[in-house]
Amino acid sequence: MxxxxxxxxxxxxxxxxxxxxxxxxxxxxxxxxxxxxxxxxxxxxxxxxxxxxxxxxxxxxxxxxxxxxxxxxxxxxxxxxxxxxxxxxxxxxxxxxxxxxxxxxxxxxxxxxxxxxxYGAVPKPGEFIELCAGCGNCILHLTGGICPIARCTKSLMNGPCGGTDRGKCEISQDVDCGWYLIVERMKQLGRLEDLVEIQPPRDWSTSFHGGPRRVILEHLQDFEEKEEKKA
Amino acid sequence: MAKAAEADIKKEVPPIEKPHEIPPNWEPNVLAIACHYCAFAAADLAGVMRLSYPTNVKVVRIPCTGKLDYIHILHAFERGVDGVFVAG
Known part of the structure; x- marks a missing residue:
């Protein structure tokens, strides 16, 4: 939400x-x-x-x-x-x-x-946490369901930076290191080796960097709108 | 460090209320909101015992203070009540 x-x-x-x-x-x-x-x-x-x-x-x-x-x-x-x-x-x-x-x-x-x-989740009443950045190109299958874009302060794609400190981010002890969480989760899943693969530079055009986004489902659009488009 | 900065920010926020001088002999108009099962029963008992309380306090009974909402208190202030006493 x-x-x-x-x-x-x-x-x-x-x-x-x-x-x-x-x-x-x-x-x-x-x-x-x-x-x-x-x-x-x-x-x-x-x-x-x-x-x-x-x-x-x-x-x-x-x-x-x-x-x-x-x-x-x-x-x-x-x-x-x-x-x-x-x-x-x-x-x-x-x-x-x-x-x-x-x-x-x-x-x-x-x-x-x-x-x-x-966009946030509600882990407990009165607390709201950011888990997704809506970047338009989901890679959660590669990172154990933990988003490096939203949960790593630097949105790094290939592991933590030097600022990771016993599971916390260098910006604040209240912020978990996203990559620490990813590594722990991948260990739990027995898929740590998957992280060895290097992720290439991302195409940010699917995020806001490509301008305001729009999704069109033609089959759900009104018939009249379709006619207008044709005209 | 972060908490100290937060406290500084809180200090800088000006009060919403406009402060004004209190005239002499002024008495606040107080609304007491009392729970049916405890505080209102106590007020009732005080009445039975013929105990008196100041006339500037008006008691309103509610089924439970858990039913009380911010907006009830704000409505009281909007209507000129100076203080709200919630008991339950």
């Missing part, structure tokens, strides 16, 4: 203070799980903005709403008429949601209420 963190309140206040009618718009999927931008957090943030406005003597109406997903129009379109009655939408969805809503909404600004951080 996508992990996000709410922006500092002062930054949010700086964004919203000049608007008269603000909607704090939550997304109830990924960012709700990481307690950053679901309906509950949107309601709390709306309440905090109302109190700050009252303290600062700013006349502002602040509402809140949430939909299941901001990344699919089916979920937010039923609410669009109501959303368009506001001067500003402060979206607590991930960056995808903010971008997508901004494309669809028309002349109303959509501002981000959270910082979108990474």
């Amino acid at each position: 996508i992990v996000g963190q709410q922006k500092p309140f002062e930054e949010i206040w700086g964004m919203v203070k000049d608007f008269k009618k603000v909607l704090v718009y939550g997304c109830n999927t990924c960012v709700a799980i990481c307690h950053a931008g679901g309906e509950k957090e949107a309601e709390i943030l709306a309440s905090m903005i109302r109190m700050k406005a009252a303290q600062e003597g700013v006349n502002m109406k602040v509402g809140h709403a949430a939909v299941m997903r901001h990344c699919e129009p089916e979920y937010f379109e039923p609410l669009m008429d109501e959303v368009r009655t506001y001067d500003l939408v402060l979206s607590t969805a991930c960056g995808v949601g903010v971008n997508f809503l901004a494309q669809k909404i028309g002349n109303i600004p959509v501002y981000p209420g959270i910082n979108t951080t990474f």
Whole structure:
């Protein structure tokens, strides 16, 4: 899932203070799980903005709403008429949601209420860890299911650097050395020898280095869209 | 090292609340949120015993303090309550 963190309140206040009618718009999927931008957090943030406005003597109406997903129009379109009655939408969805809503909404600004951080797993309540970098060219079968791109600080492909320190990374004792984990995992699998093979330089064009990415499944696209393409 | 840096960052964050001077003779308006099974029962017993408590405290009974959410407390503050006392 996508992990996000709410922006500092002062930054949010700086964004919203000049608007008269603000909607704090939550997304109830990924960012709700990481307690950053679901309906509950949107309601709390709306309440905090109302109190700050009252303290600062700013006349502002602040509402809140949430939909299941901001990344699919089916979920937010039923609410669009109501959303368009506001001067500003402060979206607590991930960056995808903010971008997508901004494309669809028309002349109303959509501002981000959270910082979108990474794709993560939830090892235990209250902890979120980055395990995949979405590089577009998966090599997990070669590294025992542990990603050297996401979990090695330098994204090295052929073993650890000199900064590995008793299983930890040189950047911090709180960060595991990704390559230490890979070696231990390969030992466990009895496939340590596989790591001897040298990996050639990677083609990063499948990652963001190749520009914004797009996946098209023609068989799922609407017939009309296909016709438009042909025309 | 990292923790010290983190503490410095926390120090730099300005308070959300705008500080203001407290006028003399001011009394806070307090909302007490009490669990039905313990704290509210205690308040009830205090009533039976004819014990008095200040009039600036209002007691609200909830089924369990586990049901209490941040937003309930924030709503109380929005409506002008100065302090919330949660007992359960």
